[in-house]
Amino acid sequence: MLTTFEKLLASRFLVPGAGGRLALLIAAIGCAGIMIGVASLVLVVSFMNGAEVRLAGQIASADGHLFVSGPRLRIARPGEVQRTLESIRGVQAATASLDASGLITAGGRSFAANLQGVQPSQISVSPLFNGSAHSIAGAAPTSSGTMALGSDLADRLGIAPGDHAAITMVRFDRDGLAVDNHDLAVSGVVSTQVQSFDSRRVIMPIADLRAILRTDSVASKINVRLSDPEHQDAVVAAIKERLGPGYTVATWQSMNATLFTALAQERLAMTLIISLVTLIALSNVLSSMVMLVRYKVREIAILRTMGMSRYSTAKVFIVVGVAIGLVGELAGLVLGFGLKAAKDPITAGISAMMDHPPIELNVLLSLPLVISPTEIAWIVALVAFGVVTSTIYPALRAAAVDPASVLKHT
Known part of the structure; x- marks a missing residue:
C-alpha cells in the first residue's frame, strides 16, 4: 500500500x-x-x-456441425439413428444423406461434382432452401428428376433453374467399363459463399441418386446440426456413448482442417x-x-x-x-x-x-x-x-x- x-x-x-x-x-x-x-x-x-x-455458420448451415458415419460408410437404419441423435441434448437436427462423386455435363461443358441425395421432406426444411441461411434461385429439388446446384458450378456450366444437365457415372460390369448418363432438371441454384460447396455440390432426392448409383445403400452418413456449437465436444461424447462402437463422428473443423x-x-x-x-x-x-x-x-x-x-x-x-x-x-x-x-x-x-x-x-x-x-x-x-x-x-x-x-x- x-x-x-x-x-x-x-x-x-x-x-x-x-x-x-x-x-x-x-x-x-x-x-x-x-x-x-x-x-x-x-x-x-x-x-x-x-x-x-x-x-462455421456457412458450413454448418450447408452440411452440419457433425458427421456420423457407419461401418464401411453405410448406415443401414438411418431413421433409427436419426431419432437417437435427435434425442441427444444439444442436437438441433439430424439429416441422413447418400454421397457420391460424379460428372455433370451441360452445353458441352463437364465438371466433377459431389452428388448428395437427401429425403425430399428434409430438403424442404434445410437452411439451404428455407431462406434462413443462404440465397437460392428457383426451388428446392423435392420432385423426382430434379436437382439443385451450387452457384459457382451453375455459372461454369452456364445453366439456370429450368435448364437440364446430365449426371454421368462410370461403373464396371461384366462387359468392362460402362458409362451411364442421367438427365435431370435444374430446380434451383444455391449460393452459400463456401467455395467447396458452391463449386461442386449437386443435391437431389435420395431415391434418384440410388437409381443413378444402382445401389441399395440407404445412407452413407448423417449430418448433425447443433443448437450451440460451443458445446460440441460434449455432444460428440454423448453420440459415441449412445451409438456405441462401429460409428465414427467427424466435426466440421476436422473436415476443413486445412482451412x-x-x-x-x-x-x-x-x-x-x-x-x-x-x-x-x-x-x-x-x-x-x-x-x-x-x-x-x-x-x-x-x-x-x-x-x-x-x-x-x-x-x-x-x-x-x-x-x-x-x-x-x-x-x-x-x-x-x-x-x-x-x-x-x-x-x-x-x-x-x-x-x-x-x-x-x-x-x-x-x-x-x-x-x-x-x-x-x-x-x-x-x-x-x-x-x-x-x-x-x-x-x-x-x-x-x-x-x-x-x-x-x-
Missing part, C-alpha cells in the same frame, strides 16, 4: 512542472502507443474470431505483429521513465537525504510507470470496443464515398466481430505485465541514486 506522501509524490511526478514537460511528452507518446496496440489487438482478435464464426489451420496461422501471425507494436510502445514507457528519473535525480537525492527509503523511492516510480501504462491500456480498450461497435457505420460510410466499392467492404459488413471475456482478460493481463516489467529498471535506478554524490555535483 502507498502512504499519503507516496501518493502525493507520484501525482507530482505524473504532472510535472515546466522542467519535466519533455518527459511528460515522451510518456504521452508511450501511452498513445499502448492505446493503439491494445485497440489493434482487440480488433484483430475480433476479426479473426468473426471470420471463424461466419465460416482452419491456415486461419489459426494467420491469427497467430497478426497477433504477433500487433504485439510487436505494443512492445515498442512499452519501450517508450521505459525510456520516458528513465528520462523522468534523470530529470528528477536532484529531487530524489533531497528526498533520500530527508529519510526516504530506497524501497519507497522504487515504489513511487513503479506506480508512476504503471499509471502511464494502465491509462494507455484503458484508452486502448475504449478505442477498440468503440471501433468494434461502429464497424457497420464506418464501413457503410466508406462504401458510400466510393463509386465502385471493393467486394471486401461488403464482406466486412457481413462479418461479425466476436471477442470472448477470456481473450479480453488475456490482453489486459499481458499488457499489464509488460507495463509493470518496463517500470522495474527505472525504479531500481531511482532507488540506487546516491544522495551525497548527486548533491555534491549539483
Whole structure:
C-alpha cells in the first residue's frame, strides 16, 4: 500500500512542472502507443474470431456441425439413428444423406461434382432452401428428376433453374467399363459463399441418386446440426456413448482442417505483429521513465537525504510507470470496443464515398466481430505485465541514486 506522501509524490511526478514537460511528452507518446496496440489487438482478435464464426455458420448451415458415419460408410437404419441423435441434448437436427462423386455435363461443358441425395421432406426444411441461411434461385429439388446446384458450378456450366444437365457415372460390369448418363432438371441454384460447396455440390432426392448409383445403400452418413456449437465436444461424447462402437463422428473443423489451420496461422501471425507494436510502445514507457528519473535525480537525492527509503523511492516510480501504462491500456480498450461497435457505420460510410466499392467492404459488413471475456482478460493481463516489467529498471535506478554524490555535483 502507498502512504499519503507516496501518493502525493507520484501525482507530482505524473504532472510535472515546466522542467519535466519533455518527459511528460515522451510518456504521452508511450501511452498513445499502448492505446493503439491494445485497440489493434482487440480488433484483430475480433476479426479473426468473426471470420471463424461466419465460416462455421456457412458450413454448418450447408452440411452440419457433425458427421456420423457407419461401418464401411453405410448406415443401414438411418431413421433409427436419426431419432437417437435427435434425442441427444444439444442436437438441433439430424439429416441422413447418400454421397457420391460424379460428372455433370451441360452445353458441352463437364465438371466433377459431389452428388448428395437427401429425403425430399428434409430438403424442404434445410437452411439451404428455407431462406434462413443462404440465397437460392428457383426451388428446392423435392420432385423426382430434379436437382439443385451450387452457384459457382451453375455459372461454369452456364445453366439456370429450368435448364437440364446430365449426371454421368462410370461403373464396371461384366462387359468392362460402362458409362451411364442421367438427365435431370435444374430446380434451383444455391449460393452459400463456401467455395467447396458452391463449386461442386449437386443435391437431389435420395431415391434418384440410388437409381443413378444402382445401389441399395440407404445412407452413407448423417449430418448433425447443433443448437450451440460451443458445446460440441460434449455432444460428440454423448453420440459415441449412445451409438456405441462401429460409428465414427467427424466435426466440421476436422473436415476443413486445412482451412482452419491456415486461419489459426494467420491469427497467430497478426497477433504477433500487433504485439510487436505494443512492445515498442512499452519501450517508450521505459525510456520516458528513465528520462523522468534523470530529470528528477536532484529531487530524489533531497528526498533520500530527508529519510526516504530506497524501497519507497522504487515504489513511487513503479506506480508512476504503471499509471502511464494502465491509462494507455484503458484508452486502448475504449478505442477498440468503440471501433468494434461502429464497424457497420464506418464501413457503410466508406462504401458510400466510393463509386465502385471493393467486394471486401461488403464482406466486412457481413462479418461479425466476436471477442470472448477470456481473450479480453488475456490482453489486459499481458499488457499489464509488460507495463509493470518496463517500470522495474527505472525504479531500481531511482532507488540506487546516491544522495551525497548527486548533491555534491549539483
